[in-house]
Amino acid sequence: MTESFVRISRRHFGKLALGAAATAALPRLSLADNPVDTPLHGISAFGDLKYPAGYTQFDYASLDAPKGGRFTFTVPSWYFNQAPDTFDTFNTLILQGNAPPRMEMLYEGLMLSTLDEPDALYGLLAESVSVSPDANRFTFKLRPQARFSTGAPVTAADVAFSYRTLKAEGHPSLAIQLAEVTAVVADDERTVRIVFSGRQTVPTALAALSMPIVPEAFFANRPFAQGGFDAIPGSGAWGVGRYAAGRYIEYEKRADYWGRDMPFAQGLGHFQTIRVEFFRDRQAALEAFKKGDVTFREEFTTRAWASEYNFPAIQDGRVKRDTIPGERWPNFQCWALNQRRAQFADARVRRAINLCFDFEWTNANLLFGLREHSRSPFELSDYVATGAPTPEELAVLEPLRADLPPEVFGEVWTQPVSDGSGRDRKLLREASELLAVAGWTRKGSALVNGKGEPFRLEYLLNDPEQGRVYGKMIENMKLLGIDATMRVVDAAQYQDRQSRFDFDMILCRFGLNGTPTRESLSLFFGSASRDRNGSYNYPGMADAGVDKLLQRIGEAKSRDELTLLMRVLDRVLRWRLDWIPNLHAEGHTCAWWDMFGYPASKPEYGFPVEQLWWYDEAKAKAVGRA
Numbered sequence: 001m002t003e004s005f006v007r008i009s010r011r012h013f014g015k016l017a018l019g020a021a022a023t024a025a026l027p028r029l030s031l032a033d034n035p036v037d038t039p040l041h042g043i044s045a046f047g048d049l050k051y052p053a054g055y056t057q058f059d060y061a062s063l064d065a066p067k068g069g070r071f072t073f074t075v076p077s078w079y080f081n082q083a084p085d086t087f088d089t090f091n092t093l094i095l096q097g098n099a100p101p102r103m104e105m106l107y108e109g110l111m112l113s114t115l116d117e118p119d120a121l122y123g124l125l126a127e128s129v130s131v132s133p134d135a136n137r138f139t140f141k142l143r144p145q146a147r148f149s150t151g152a153p154v155t156a157a158d159v160a161f162s163y164r165t166l167k168a169e170g171h172p173s174l175a176i177q178l179a180e181v182t183a184v185v186a187d188d189e190r191t192v193r194i195v196f197s198g199r200q201t202v203p204t205a206l207a208a209l210s211m212p213i214v215p216e217a218f219f220a221n222r223p224f225a226q227g228g229f230d231a232i233p234g235s236g237a238w239g240v241g242r243y244a245a246g247r248y249i250e251y252e253k254r255a256d257y258w259g260r261d262m263p264f265a266q267g268l269g270h271f272q273t274i275r276v277e278f279f280r281d282r283q284a285a286l287e288a289f290k291k292g293d294v295t296f297r298e299e300f301t302t303r304a305w306a307s308e309y310n311f312p313a314i315q316d317g318r319v320k321r322d323t324i325p326g327e328r329w330p331n332f333q334c335w336a337l338n339q340r341r342a343q344f345a346d347a348r349v350r351r352a353i354n355l356c357f358d359f360e361w362t363n364a365n366l367l368f369g370l371r372e373h374s375r376s377p378f379e380l381s382d383y384v385a386t387g388a389p390t391p392e393e394l395a396v397l398e399p400l401r402a403d404l405p406p407e408v409f410g411e412v413w414t415q416p417v418s419d420g421s422g423r424d425r426k427l428l429r430e431a432s433e434l435l436a437v438a439g440w441t442r443k444g445s446a447l448v449n450g451k452g453e454p455f456r457l458e459y460l461l462n463d464p465e466q467g468r469v470y471g472k473m474i475e476n477m478k479l480l481g482i483d484a485t486m487r488v489v490d491a492a493q494y495q496d497r498q499s500r501f502d503f504d505m506i507l508c509r510f511g512l513n514g515t516p517t518r519e520s521l522s523l524f525f526g527s528a529s530r531d532r533n534g535s536y537n538y539p540g541m542a543d544a545g546v547d548k549l550l551q552r553i554g555e556a557k558s559r560d561e562l563t564l565l566m567r568v569l570d571r572v573l574r575w576r577l578d579w580i581p582n583l584h585a586e587g588h589t590c591a592w593w594d595m596f597g598y599p600a601s602k603p604e605y606g607f608p609v610e611q612l613w614w615y616d617e618a619k620a621k622a623v624g625r626a
Contacts (some may be wrong), residue, residue, distance in 0.1 A: 037130050037131070037132060037133070038130060039128035039129070039130050039141065040128060040129055040130065040131070041053040041054075041055075041122060041123055041127075041128060042111075042120060042121055042122040042123065043111075043120075043121055043129060043131065043206065044117070044119055044120040044121070044206075045119040045202045045203045045206055045515060046119055046515070046558055046559040046562070049117075049120050049122075050114070050116065050117050050120065051114070051120075051122065055122075055263055056263050056266065057263055057266040057267055058114055058115075058116070058263075058264070058266075058267075058268070059116060060115055060116055060599060060602075060603040060612070061266055061267025061268050062267045062268075062270070062597075062599055062612075062614065063266060063267040064267075065267065065270045065597060065614040066270065066597075066614055066615065066616070066617070067253075067270055067272065067614075068270075068271070068272045068615060069270075069271055069272060069273075069614070069615020069617070069620070070271060070272065070273040070274075070275060070295075070615065071271045071273070071274050071275070071295065071296065071596075071609075071610050071613070071615070072275040072277060072293070072294050072295045072296070073275075073276065073277070073294060073295065073296040073297065073609070073610065074276070074277050074278075074279060074285050074289075074294060074297060075101040075102065075276055076298040076300070076588075077101070077511065078101040079092070079101070079104055079173075080092050080093065080099070080104075080171040080173060080174070081094060081095055081096065081097055081098060081099050081171055081495075081534075082098070082099045082100065082101045082103065083098040083099070083100075083101075083491050083492070083495055084101060084278070084491070085278055085279065085280050085462075085490075085491030086098055086245075086246040086278055086280070086491050086492060087099055087100040087245060087246060087249070087278065088227070088245060088246070088492075089227035089228060089229070090103060090227075090228070090229050090230065090231040090232070090240065091225070091226065091227050091228070091232060092104060092171075093166065093170055093171060093174065093212060093214075093224075093232070094169065094170060094171055094224070094225045095171050095172060095499065095533065095534040096225060096227060097227045098491070098492060098495060100243075100249045100276060100278075101276055102238075102249075102251060102274065102276055102610070103231075103240075104212070105236055105237070105238040105251055105274075106149075106231065106232070106233075106234035106236045106238055106239065106240070106251075107212035107213065107214065107232075107234035107235070107236050108124050108125055108212070108213060108234065108235045108236050108259075109124055109125065109209065109210035109211050109212060109213060110123070110124060110125050110126040110129070110140050110142075110159065110192075110209055110210065110211075110213070111123055111124055111126060111129070111209045111210050112124040112210060112264060113210065114603075114605075115603035115604075115605050115606035115608075116603040116604060116605060117605065118328070118329075118513075118514035118515045118605055119203065119206065119514070119515035121206055121209055121210065122264065123143075124210075124259075124264060125142055125143060125146045125154055125159075125213060125235065126140040126141060126142055126143065127141055127142070127143045128140070128141045129141075129209075134198070135196075135202070135205065136195060136196045136197075136198050136200075137193055137194070137195050137196070138193070138194045138196075138205070138209065139187075139191065139192070139193045140159070140191070140192050140193075140194070141190055141191055142154060142155070142156060142159070142189075142190040142191070142192065144190065145258050145259075146235055146258055146259070147235060147256075147258040148215050148233045148234065148235050149233045149234060149235070149236075149239055149254060149256075150215065150218075150233050151256075152215055152217065153189075154213060154215075154235055155186070155189050155190070156186030156187065156188065156189055156190060156191055156192035157186045157189075157216055158213055158214070158215050158216050159184065159186070159192045159213055160184040160185065160186045160192060161214075161216035161219075162211060162212065162213045162214050162216075163178060163181060163184040163194065163211060164184060165219075165224050166178060166211055166212075167179075167181060169224050169225050171534065172523070172529075172532055172533075172534040172535050173520075173523060173534075173535075173536075174211065174212075176519050176520075176522065176523060176529075176535075177204070177207045177208050177211070177517075177519050177520070178208055178211070179519065180196050180197045180199050180200035180204060180205075180208075181194060181195070181196060181197075181208055182195050182196060182197050183195040194208065194209070196208075201517065201518055201554035201555055201556075203515055203516075203517040203518070203554070203556075204517050204518055204519055204554060207517045207519065207520065212234065213234075213235065214232050214233065214234060215233055218232060218233055229243075229245070235258065235259075236257075237253060237254055237257040237259065237260070237265065237269055238251040238252065238253060238254065238269075238274070239251065239252055239254050240252075241273065246278055247277075247278055248275060248276065248277050248278060249275070249276050250273050250274070250275045250276075251273070251274045251275075251276075252272065252273055253269065253271065253272050253273070268611055268612070269611050270613070270614035270615065271610065271613075271614065271615060274610050277293070277294055280490065280491065282301060282304070282463065282465060285297070286299075286304055286308060289591070290311050290313065292313070292593055292624075292625055295592060295593040295595060295596075295625065296590070296591075296592040296593075296596075296609060296613075297590065297591050297592070298588055298589065298590050299589045299590070299591065300589075301465055302366075302367040302368050302370045302371065303366070303367075303368070303465075303468075305368075305370065305589050306368035306370065307368075309321050309591060313593070313623075314591075317594065318593060318594055318623040318624070319591055319592065319593055319594065319623075320591065320592055320593075320594050321589075321590065321591040321592075322590060322591075323586070323587045323588065323589050323590075324587055324588040324590055324602060324607065325586075325587050325588075325602065326380060326585075326586060326587045326588060327511065327514075327604060327605055327606060327607060328381070328514060328604045328605060329380075329381060329511055329512055329513060329514040329605060330377065330378035330379065330380065330381040330383055330511075330512040330516075331374075331378075331379040331380040331381070331511065331584045332377050332378070332379070332508075332509065332510040332511070332512050332524075332579075333374060333379075333507070333508070333509040333510075333581070333582045333583055333584055334374070334377055334507075334508060334579035334580055334581050334582055335353075335354075335505060335506070335507050335508075335579070335580040335582055336505065336506050336507075336508060336538035336539040336578075336579060336580075337349075337350050337353065337504070337505050337539060337578075337580070338501060338503055338504055338505070338538065338539060338540055339539050339540040339541060339578070340501055340530075340540040341504060343449075343455055343456070343457070344504070344539075346438040346439075347405070347575075347576055347577055348434040348435070348437055348438040349434070349435060349438050349440070350577045350578070350580060351431075351434055351577055352430075352431035352432075352434040352435045352438075352480070353431075353457075353477065353482075353505075353580070354415075354416075354577065354580045355416055355427045355428065355430055355431035355434075356428070356431060356473050356476035356477045356480070357470070357473045357476075358418045358420070358421070358422050358423070358424055358427075358472060358473070358476070359373040359415065359418065359583075360417065360418045360419075360420040361418060361420050361421060361422035361472065362422075362469060362470075362472065362473075364420060365422070366468065366469050367469065367583075370585065371583040371584065371585060372583065372584050372585070372586070373415045373581075373583065374415070374581035374582055374583055374584045375413075375414055375415055375574070375581055376570050376573075376574060376581055377524075377570070377573055377574075377579050377581060378512070378566065378570055379581070379584045380584060380586070381512075381514075382563050382566075383563060383566035383567055383569075383570055384567070384570060385412045385567040385568070385570040385571045385574070386412060387411060387412065388410060388411050388412075389408075389409065389568075389571065392564055393564065393567060393568050393571070394409070396549075396552065396564070396565060396568045397409060397568060397571075400545045400548055400549070403543070403544045403545030403548065404545045404572055404575075405572070405575045405576060407575045408571050408572055408575050412570075412571050412574060412575075413571075413574035413575045413577070415581065416430075422472050423472075423475075423476060423479070428476060428479060428480065431476075431480055432480055435447065435455075435480060440455055440481075442481050445481060446481050446483065447480060447481030447482055447483075454483050455481065455482045455483060456482075456483040456484075456504070457477060457482055457483070457484045457485070457504050457505055458484075458485050458486070458487055458503070458504045458505070459474065459484070459485070459486045459487070459504070459505045459506075460487055460489065460494065460497065460498075460503040460504070460505065460506050461486055461487065461488045461489070461494075461506075461507075462488070462489060462490075462491055462494035463488070464488050466486075466507060467486050467488065470486070471486070474486060498538065499533055499534050500533055501533070501538065501540065503538075506538060507582060508536075508538060510524075510536070514605050515559075515562070516553070516562075516566065517554065518550050518551065518553055518554030519554075521550050521553065521569075522550055523535050523536045523537065524536045524537055524579070525537065525541060525546050525550065525569075525573065525578070526546070526547060526550055527541075527542035527543065527544075527546075527547050530542045539578040539579060541576070541578035541579075543576065543578075545572060546569070546572060546573070546576075549565065549568060549569050549572060550569070552565050553565045553566065553569065588607060590609075593623055593625055594619055594622070594623050595615065595616060595619045595620035595623055595625045595626075596613045596614060596615060596616055596619070597613065597614045597615075597616045597619075598612065598613045598614070599612060
């Protein structure tokens with residue numbers, strides 16, 4: 001495998017609440033059907049709320065699991081400005097710097113999402129929320145017991161400060177969710193109103209209700225965007241313990257956590273210490289796992305999974321390995337060709353470069369047959385389009401015909417299938433023809449445009465493993481006359497260049513939300529994010545037809561309508577090929593030292609092992625890890 005590390009885009013920042021089986025359907029409280037101006041314990045964009053008022057735990061919680069012990073891992077996912085290879089600041093709420101993953105565990109929002117529903121929110125710092133008749137005003141009553149780690153109460157003034165500041169100075173993936181928030185007003189110490197412009201959609205409004213809340217007093221004499229290792233206090237269950245910058249960080253469960261007896265905390269977050277280890281090199285990280293210095297590992301390298309998980313601890317059963325089912329959300333692993341650079345602006349060029357990748361040869365010879373060729377940015381979800389447009393899809397597409405590629409109205413774009421040779425002449429001939437039509441011709445061994453300028457492409461990498469897997473692709477580009485190279489840079493430089501769009505080609509992997517919002521999708525596909533540093537619009541796409549579709553998606557009134565519109569968007573994106581679909585796997589390939597307990601099944605919308613699993617002392621003694 002040769003994925004970049006996973007970076008997940010989440011709709012809800014708030015507490016990762018977690019658990020196991022299913023309950024009977026409960027009273028419908030979708031936002032459209034909510035009683036107006038009535039205090040509610042939860043709200044949902046579409047469908048039913050699973051948990052009623054007065055719920056005592058989430059179904060995936062493990063109430064009988066023991067507390068304590070240590071969980072040590074290298075992270076499979078991260079958020080905002082976080083990096084898996086190093087860190088130089090604790091401020092994860094801004095664009096600048098590299099924060100350690102899981103700093104988000106220090107903070108809580110007014111509401112939280114669950115791991116077994118795609119779009120429901122329940123009160124966290126807020127005990128209730130009331131929605132105005134026009135759904136433009138959300139009034140929250142804060143829990144009187146909510147406290148920051150400093151011991152100070154969480155007040156409406158803190159909420160107003162947090163929203164105001166995150167909108168103005170927060171990381172783009174937070175700030176963009178607040179674009180339609182026009183006011184946050186503290187009516188009294190425990191009552192706060194969030195007012196929207198009226199242009200927001202229902203999912204957009206809900207996405208804004210879980211922003212991290214921080215104490216205003218902490219910033220009385222310091223700028224919000226300041227870096228360094230003075231952690232911003234939060235109200236969450238975890239605090240920063242020991243750390244060594246760039247090497248490791250430990251998060252300690254707080255004995256004085258205000259919410260430890262609340263329903264949303266029951267049976268979750270069992271470990272006393274969660275330790276994140278940092279490695280610049282995959283192999284070093286794997287060797288640390290083999291020695292037991294790291295006790296859980298999700299493996300993203302197919303070569304390692306197929307050939308290196310045969311060490312003594314695996315053979316004698318001290319280490320377990322398994323493929324754990326994935327989540328019901330879109331799996332997004334794609335190449336981005338930076339259209340801010342003229343050679344990548346033509347869709348025919350992007351198709352030609354994709355034809356240089358021989359998936360069949362790569363999967364058979366380098367990936368041990370463990371990967372599937374992705375057709376879509378929304379792989380493994382209900383949002384993947386198939387065949388020709390349905391009548392319902394055509395009804396959406398026809399008004400946008402002038403803004404869309406004509407191919408969108410026929411069969412959906414699919415990946416080419418090679419002869420498996422690694423150098424399929426037919427596909428390379430097709431690629432050469434596409435480049436010629438796009439204005440690139442051979443001059444000797446070089447491919448040049450009408451001005452005689454050579455076609456250059458640098459594939460920027462943060463992991464040498466990608467070089468091993470995609471080297472054949474680079475060779476095929478060179479056969480076409482492209483001056484193609486690969487360049488490996490360290491984590492900090494990669495993050496910086498990615499944020500500033502200083503690259504030709506990169507590979508990205510994200511886990512998208514089960515219920516995408518207009519704003520979250522716009523970070524990847526919207527014209528407004530094209531030149532916004534820190535957005536995820538790495539290809540630099542800007543298209544009127546896509547923007548109109550994003551607006552329609554934001555106006556969806558039901559999950560069926562959302563699914564229809566997302567499939568239409570999928571058709572358009574696949575023919576434009578701004579994002580070139582790459583590879584995907586069907587689940588999580590994980591290995592762990594047999595010292596943990598875990599639920600019999602996992603929830604469908606998340607897999608935060610560090611919050612769901614627990615330390616088993618008897619098992620740990622049996623494998624020599626107690």
